[in-house]
Amino acid sequence: MWNRLLKIINVSILIIFTSCSSKTDSLRWVDTLPKPWLLSESEVSNILPEFHKRFPNFEERLKAIVIWKIGTPYELFKLGEEVPPDTDPIIRLDVSDCTVHVLTCLSFAQSKTWAEAREKIIKIHYKIDKNGNQIPTYQSRWHFTSDRILSNPNTVNITNELIDSSNLISVDLTLNIKENGSELLALDWSKKVQLSYIPNNRIDSKLLEKLPQVCGVAFVQRSYLKDGLAIAHEGILIDQKDLIHASSLANETVRVDFLNYYFSDNKPLFDGIMIYKFVPIE
Structure with missing residues (x-):
């Protein structure tokens, strides 16, 4: 009986070791x-099938793609519809900003x-119109990260699942409407939303331990509220500790320790965070 138990334990250890070794080799x-x-x-196109072969699990494959894109040169607002008013490509890998990094990886x-x-x-970057069609236009784009996190089925808000609601801070705002009543972007669109975010005094290693192995993080900047938006930056968290994001300061996509980045110089860079999970397109 004891020998059989030892054999089962040894086999289990071997399976775990082999699995970890395989993942390390793939990375x-x-x-x-x-x-x-x-x-x-x-x-x-020649490389992508190999990602699926080596990383059959969606989250592990997403993590691998995220790591592959480290070093991508930084340029701001470089995705468009390939027609006026924004003639930039619908998808690209040559340059990236924070949102482009998230969307292209996904x-x-x-x-x-x-x-x-x-x-x-x-399917990820554009809203479905009243006729059920998903056509890439400037007006149908998910321009506001907070709107996307709250309503897009592929980047789903999980902030409220990580921390008791009494410890969250809620903000009511009308997206795209500035304090003076004018639009931030010429969309003929606005939306009233309530955002709940994790304040700085709740951002620590214990919070990170609750996160999925791969998830999105959006950074709240309260000074932006007067302009009809709340999110100043976003990136992807992996392994419950590292942030991979397109950095305007580094001028490229970088991998950094999340807590060291967020509390650099012993003070927070933002006012809080929202966390969202990635859901594959059905």
Whole structure:
């Protein structure tokens, strides 16, 4: 009986070790890849199926794509509809800002070709119109990160699941409407929302331990409320400790310790955070 138990334990340890070793080897493979911003669309299409082979689990594959994109040059507001008023590409890997980083990682993690990733980002980045169609236009784009977190089925708010509601701070605002009543963006659109976020005194290692292995984080800046928005920045948290984000200061996508980044110089960079999970497109 005892020998049988020892055998079961040894087999279990071997399975765990083999699984961890396999994951480590696969992540080492990511480090050997040419950088995505240097590749053509066809070259990216040749690589993507291997991500699915090595990382069959969605979250692990998303994490691998996120790591692959570290080092991407930073440029602001570089996704568009390829027609006026915003002629930038619908999808790209050559440059990134914070939201572009999140959306492209989520799109490529669910795709085996560049063309498929383009189709996926349209589903993620644009709202469904009254006729049930999802057409990429400037007006239909998810312009506001807080709106996307609260209403987009692929980036789902889990802030309220992580901490008691009594410890959250709630804010009521009308998105896209400034204090003087004018629009921030020329969309002929506004939306009243209530945001609940985690304040700085609740952001610590205990909070991080509650997070999924891969999730999104959005940074609240209260000074932005007067302009009809609340989120100043966003990125992707992995392994419950590291933030991978497109940094305007570093001028590229970087991997940093989240708490060290957030409380740099012993003071918080923002007023709080919202956390959201990634849900694959059905």
